[in-house]
Amino acid sequence: MFLNPFIILKNLWSHKELIKSFSKREVISKYKGSILGIMWSFITPLLMLAVYTFVFSEVFNAKWGTGSDSKIEFAIIIFCGLITFSIFGxxxxxxxxxxxxxxxxxxxxxxxxxxxxxxxxxxxxxxxxISMGILIVCVGIFMNAIHWTLIFIPLVLCPLMLLSLGLGWLLSSLGVYLRDIAQVITIAVQALMLLSPIFYPVTSIPKDLLFIYYFNPVGYVVEDMRRVMIWGQMPDWNVWGIEMIIGLVVFYLGYIWFHKTKSGFADVI
Incomplete structure (x- = not known):
């Protein structure tokens, strides 16, 4: 079954107001009834950051290998990785x-x-x-730099968003027909987070296990986000190009799968 990719984009664009409305409603409803409300969007990532920083820098005495022993810098590096992975996760x-x-x-x-x-x-x-805003402020305060390379954030995230959408269509369809898939995905996401260079640098991965990083599309995006947000470096454009191709293919195939299977949803549900 062939479907013009531009038809897919046109279809999604035609529902942009509905998408914005539903997205806004989801964010608001997530904190509806809580005392602090939307403030939890700021508090939650900071609390997670504090916990992970304590565990890895104090309990495991982990170092990033940047030449600095600053626990705050270590926390910022981890925070950037967590923010990036959370979009996909x-x-x-x-x-x-x-x-x-x-x-x-x-x-x-x-x-x-x-x-x-x-x-x-x-x-x-x-x-x-929201978390990125907090991160940028932390980089400015504790590392005395806000880099112009921040403008590349949308480009760096583009392959990750395409990959997330493609897999989202695939898994949402499979979730209707195979109810056990939800349990498998929960474990897989946790495993992928630990296998991504979020809590440790790529240089610490043993050579015989580097293939895990090479075949992990999320890991490259995590590294590029650190380049543009923390260290003021350009993304790895060669890898970004490959990531974009993979993202576009998964995006297209995921939509095709969803489009082909959605007619049976009503019968199963």
Whole structure:
């Protein structure tokens, strides 16, 4: 089945207002009823940062190998990796439940079910943007630099967003037909986070295990985000080009799979 890629983009763009509305609603509803409300978007990443920093820098006495023993710098480096991975992890973790959790929309012929993974990505990006703002402030205060390379953040994240959407469509469809997939994905996301260079530098990976990094598409994005946000370096454009190709292929195939299988959702649910 061939579908013009521009038709996919046109279809999603035609629902942009619905996507924005649903994404905003998700972020607000996440903290609805809590005393601090949206402030948890700021507090949660800071608390996670504090916990991970304590465990890795104090308990395991981990060093990044930048020549600095600063625990704050170590925390900033980890924080950047966590923010980047959370975009991918949030979308993938939620995907198997997206259709099942919105069963009331399945039988509505006019509702575009394909926007649900896009909404999940939008919600994850909003939360990550808040965390990125905190990170930029921390880099400015504790490392005395806010780099012009920040302008490359959207480009660096583009392959990750395409990959997340493609897998989101695939997993949300599989979640309808294979209910156990949700449990598998939960474990897989946790494993991938630990296998990505978030809590340790790539240089610390044993040579015989480097293939894990080479075949981990999230790891490259994590490294490029650190380059542009913390160290003021350019992204690795050669790797970025390969990542974009992979992201586009997964994006396209994921949408095709979803489009082909969604007609059976109502029968199964």
């Amino acid at each position: 949030d979308v993938i973790s939620r995907s198997p439940y997206l259709i099942l959790g919105n069963a009331n929309y399945v039988k509505k012929v006019v509702f575009p079910l394909e926007i649900l993974p896009v909404v999940a990505l939008g919600s994850a990006l909003i939360n990550s943007l």
